Amino acid sequence: MATQQRFERLQIVFHPASGRGLGWRRARQLAGRLADAGTVAHLLDVSSQPTARIAAQLKSADAVVVVGGDGLIHHVVQVLARTGIPLGIIPAGSGNDTWRMLRDANPAQSMDRVAAFIAGSAAAHPVDLLEVEFDEAPQIVRLTVGAISWGFEATVNARANRLPRRLGSLRYVAALLLCIPKLKAFCTEVDTGGLEYRGPALAASIANIRSLGGGITLFASAEFDDGLADLSLVRGERIAPVLRHVPRILAGRNHPFRVAVRAKAFRVETSEDCYADGELLGRGAFSVRVAPGALHLMR
Template sequence: MSTAVALLANPTAGRGRGATYAGRALRRLRGAGVEVTALQGADHAHALDLARAALAGGTETLVVVGGDGMVQLGADAVAGTSARLGVVPAGTGNDVARTLGLPRRDPDAAVEVVLRGHHREVDLMAVSGRRHVTVLSAGFDALVNERANQLTRPRGQLRYTLAALDRLRVLEPIGYTIELDGETIRTEATLVAVANMASFGGGLRIAEGARPDDGYLDVVVVAPLTRRELARSYPRLFTGSLETHPRYERRRARRVTVAAPGVVAYADGERVGPLPLTAEVVPGALRVLVP
């Protein structure tokens, strides 16, 4: 593999696993004779600037340690260059690692993947000037995320549980206008997602079988569900069987615009912004190191 590597970590990922895994990755890479520059950004923008500066200075491999948010940052930095992205998963979701078959709980094994240097070209999803890797969520799950971010307590998963209960209490259909490669659809729905990969949110398999290298985005629309139907259907996201639900519809497109009032979309676990938003596939934009 390349001997010029930059390592960028989110030390708070996985409730502190990020810092531990970053230290182990740094020692293992240097122990293998790799020249490693350790980067630490003060925030997302600063970290992205550091990564891009390292790549502009000749770094050929950027290794990120963290969850899907860090992978998104790394992909944003690497896309459009000849550099490759290595991933040491340390988050709570790790959907990119799940999709690409990367070791999710063994940082030493993840570093071995980096050292072997085998890469795969995958698509990215461009939204509002940034490139995303997994899924743009723009339905009930996005509303839950937005509500959870408004709460100051409690901390951890319980905050999302309370946010879900709060949004479920006021659940009602959302009116969407969706453009798929120029075709306009107006519909009401409970869930809408634009997927580059099959899962998001720690294994929610919204678009089972979606390929990250086919040059398309998978657009999922779940027609309005009652509170009881949503509660009963939600576990099916973890098994990939939601697609057999009679209100589940899936289309494919290269360019998708989603509009709806009052919805703030999320992608790769991060807040993207209020709708309307346009997502466009960027074929083969990312060279990522895989087993």
């Protein structure tokens, strides 16, 4: 556990469009609450500053709170990884799957958690990140605290990104329904050193968290502090035999087409697009490694 300190350079990161203005409102609410307790926080609007300036401000902070969703967390994690700077999360996005790993009942409980941490009554908890490296750009390592998807899940993610933000988490359900009729198998290879799969697949993801798409629990037993990541792959060439198992697939339960394993590293051969935390990462073959304890969460 990280030792507690007095936080004098606290950044509250938000995007004013998150949750149709919810991110801005919750960021101000948190700043006001902390001010009443004697802590001054800086509100960092990521929509109004260049990326390099945002990164510089995050690196100089002694604590950061993201008020937003998985996409905003994804970008902040690229800066905070391995710095020891603690990260708090207040949900205000459409998915909020990373936030769900905190097991908070609602945003108010998350705000209580952050306030208690800043007041010094809790310590930061180290959690794992996933390092992703594509063959086409071997010197660039991307990080995620959530899930990496290629094939069908990536197609759903891309479709959800094109739907109106006002739909919230329903964007993912709508995208899933829109994409199923067009679902096609793709060829992929996955090698963990203990498991090898080569053949057709309908969907594939590697995750460090339990849910995707705003609460769809594909990885029911995943933990982000155990040094392992979970692979979930739906093998097969045709969608028809799989359809009746969709409820089990979406609940992370066993089914006849499931390929699942937990591992520290993965090698993936594919020609598909790859998404993580709702963001397009790259295309083609890639490697994934678990980075134990690379991020510290207010938990």
